[in-house]
Amino acid sequence: MSYRLDLAVIEQQAQQSRFSLTLHNLTDQALDNWSLHFTIGRWIQPDSLAHGKLEQLGSYCILQPGSNQPLAPNSHFYTEFVCGTAPFTLFDDGIPDAFLSTEATGSYITPIPVEVTTIDLQQPPQERFTTQLPPAKAINLIPAPDALQQLEGVYALNRHSAIAEPCDAAMGSCRWLQTELSSLLHEDMPIKQAGNIAYQFNDQLAEGEYKLIVEAENIWLQAGSAAGFTHATSTLLQLIPTKPSHQVQAAYQIPMVEVHDAPHYHYRGMMLDCARHFHPIERLKFLIDHLARYKFNTFHWHLTDDEGWRIEIDAYPELTRIGAWRGPNEAIVPQFSTISQRYGGFYSKQEIRDFISYAQDRGIMVIPEIDMPGHCRAAIRSLPDLLVDPEDQSRYRSIQNYPDNILSPAIKGTYTFIANVLDEVCELFPSPYIHVGGDEVPEGVWTDSPGCQALMEEHGYQDPKELQGHILRFAEQHLQAKGRRMMGWEEATHGDKVSKNSMIFSWQSEKAGLECAKAGYDVIMTPAQYTYLDMAQGFSAEEPGVDWARKLPLDDVYTYQPLAELPSSDPAHQHVKGIQCALWCELVNSQSRFEYMLYPRLLAVAEISWTAPNKRNWQDFKARLNGQLAYLDKAGINYRHCE
Template sequence: MSYRLDLTVIDKSKQVSRFALTLHNLSDKPLYNWSLHFTIARWISANSLSIGKLSQLGSYCILTPDNASPLAPNSHFYTEFNIGTKPFTLHDDSIIDAFLNTSSGNTPIHPIPVEITTIDLDQPATEHVSSPLPPAKAVSLIPAPDSLTRLQGEFRLNQHTAITTPPEAAVGSTRWLQTEMNKLLHEDLPIKEQGNITYQLHENMAEGAYHLLIEPDHIWLQAGSASGFVHASSSLLQLIPAMPSHQADAAYILPMVEIQDQPHYAHRGMMLDCARHFHPVKRLKNLLDQLARYKFNTFHWHLTDDEGWRIEIDAFPELTEIGAWRGPNEMLKPQFTTISQQYGGYYSKQEIRELIAYASDRGITIIPEIDIPGHCRAAIKSLPALLVDPDDHSEYRSIQGYPDNILSPALPGTYTFIAKVLEEVCELFPAPYIHIGGDEVPQGVWTDSQACQAMMEQYGYREHSELQGHILRFAEECLQAKGRRMMGWEEAAKGDKLSTKAIIFSWLSEEAGQVCADKGHDVILQPAQHTYLDLAQSDAADEPGVDWAGRLPLEQVYNYRPFSSLENDDPAHQHVLGIQGGLWCELVNSQSRLEFMLYPRLLAIAELGWTPPEKRNWNDFRARLHGQMPYLDRAGINYRHCEAPSSAESI
């Protein structure tokens, strides 16, 4: 590599740190007319640079020297600057990606690669801490079932096994079971009039509940709903060992058990951000397989944001022609990683339909999120004639560093855009809920817009947050007309314009969920301090992730107790629909990184949603997690390893 970039902490206080940035020319040629392009997740104080000029948009920075002097061979450029946040503690806080540019004027950028060294954090090294797992339990179901009885005997699963023709409610789960069995047996598990795996409909059983009985010659899966059959199937799949026995027929030996089980919460969700980094359909299907295996029933699909629009909309093809792509020569400038080339992607309507059907067989509802009125830069840049008010001179900067990412409540185009997009989203997704974001609208927005001021006077609004509420109320009315119920992040309740039918997700803290529940809203609890899986998992500097809400080790996830400060008879408990984990993907751009951030913490969240708090036990969970590791290994999942002894324990 001919060029190298170093970043070093040279001074730090509680809220401001000073950094030294050094660009080395390691080549034997001078570098003329250069600028350094790089991404960093923090906001640099441009006027604090000791040498050079800097512009920043989101995470994307362009640094140019003060003069046109070339960077000589075997020399370096040095500057210092401030960042006004708490001191960096993770390597991932540093520069994410970089390249050099020597193009001038309006000519296309031709990036020149730059090697980035690991940041010097000016702090003592912290070792990774992990504690040995207890011996694996012989039956290691996650989440823990309500009742499990070990019986004497075993069932041999092999090529002679067949499924009895299922009832209609079990058709989807049967397809899923067949798909998973094919991976093990390398042939289809047939459906016969009389098989030895039988799904039985018991209509008196509660939604999601199931009864699983494994006998020496038969497996019985009983439920009163399609979801119950999926949950029975997931338990059956977990009981299959990672490897077949060494018998001639290569049978998988299943223990004889009887399980009675049902979910604690109705909503057991996982949110994935596909806007910051695009995750292909194959990756999503793999995730859906694991969500079903661990009895999640909701996939919250974050499809739009400042950095990318990922869903095909027929009314506005520009959203994916322009808004799905970013790069040095694109309308959307680079962000985060892969900044030296065009990057992006989107999901066609046909791909979305196929994914919905795939999820449905696995008992999972896909809830799309179209984020408004903030986080809309990709849409605004795609549709400027519709969504830009040239007379709005308001100055603001969103928390992610954008000055131009908020829809205007005074533009007719805003409502045209929302109505048409939500209409197509409702036609595409059968889910009874649509998530509309509603978060992180910054101070200063709409303050220097004559049209917005006139609108506030017209409606008697006193606070600018009421303009946000005005937009969201319109969106809620659009969804209600389509028979859908609105979901939104906790800020969506600002302005008091939504009906109490809107479901609120608390993310900054659990307290916001309590406030909304007290107002009559149903809530989904997704507090960052317990459920945000983009948070680093230990104090080690090289631990992948972020730390704005602290660290999130596995034990901290597992020990979350929703509304634990409230009395058991507090009415707020009745408004908790469930729990959800989330993975924001500013730094997650590969299958390997996604899996490392998810596993094994995803399994802990599975148990939070399914198993009542009084029946959860941390040490027992760790023993069952140990029992899950052979499956994770067989599936090739890049989970974050825990130390584990090798012996096994009977239940």
């Protein structure tokens, strides 16, 4: 590589750190009229720069030397700067990508590659965090079932097996099982009138409850609901060994068991951020297979954000023509990684319909998230004539370092946009819930807008936060008219305008969820300190991920129990409807890292969501996890090894 970029820690304090940045010209040619383009996940204080001039938008920085002096051959440019941040402890805190440009400002950019070295953290190395796993058990179901009895003998699954024609409630589960068994046996699994794998409707079993009976000649999957049949199917799939028996020709020997089981929480979800980095449909389907296998029932699809708009909207083709792409020569500037290229993608309506159908067969409800009024930069840049208030002179900076990513409550276009987008989203997604975000609206927004000030006076609002509630109440009422229930992050309650019918996701802390539950909101608990799977899984600098909430090893994920310190008699417990984990993807841009961040922690979330606290046991879980690793290996999943 002809150019190299080094970042090093110089000094660290509790909430402020100083860094050195060195650009090396390793060629024998001078570099004229240059600017350095790079990304970093923290805000660089512009006036702290020792040499040069810096512009930053989101994570994207453009550094100019401050003079027209060329960067001489075999020389370097050096500067220092300050970030108001806690000390860096991870290599991922450094600069993930960079390139050079020699074009004048505003010209078409032709990126020049730069090698980015690993950040020098100026700290002693720490050992990799490990979790010692005991020997696997004979049967290793995750999540742990309510009641399991192992019997003597096995059922031989082979090419003579067949699925009996299912009842209506089991049709989706039957298609899923047929797909899995056909792949396993390398031939089509038939469905016959008298098959020996039978779905039986049992109206004595509650929603989600199931019984699974494996006998020597037959397998019985019993439930009184489509969800129950899905759960029975997932248990059966886990009972199938990873290899066929050598004693019985081409047969997978399934242990004879009786299982009776039901979920502790009705809502068991995972959120995936597809806006920061785009994840192709096949990756999502592979994930859905495993969410179903471990008895999740909800996929929360984060489709829009500042860095990308990923859903096709007929009313506004610009959202995907412009908003789905970023790059050095795009309307949306680069962010995070691959910054020298045009990057992006979106899901067509047909892809979304097919994906929803695929998930439904596996018992997974797909909930879309269309973020508002914050995290809207991709939409605003795509539709400036509709969404920009030219009279608004407010100055703010969002937590992700954007000064222009908030919808205005003072212009008609905002409400036209919200209504048209939500209409198409409701037509596309059958889910009774639509998530609208509502988080991270910064201080300073709307304060220097004549239209916003007039709106506040008209409605008697005293705090600009009430304008956030004003927009979200419009969205809620629009969704209610379509028979849908609004979901939002905990900040959706700011301004006290949305009704208690809205369901709230508490992400900043356990306390936030408790406050919302006590206020009468139904709550999904997703505190970052226990359920955000983009957090690093250990304490060594090599661990991928972030740590703004904490380092989050597998051991700590498993300890989570919502409102554990609250007396069981407290009515707030009745408002906790479930648990959700999240994978935010600022740093997740490959299948390998995607899987590494999820597994095996996803299995711990599965158990804390499904299994009653008094049935959970850490030592037992570790043994069952050890038994699951052979399947993860067979599936080719790049999980983090525990030991």
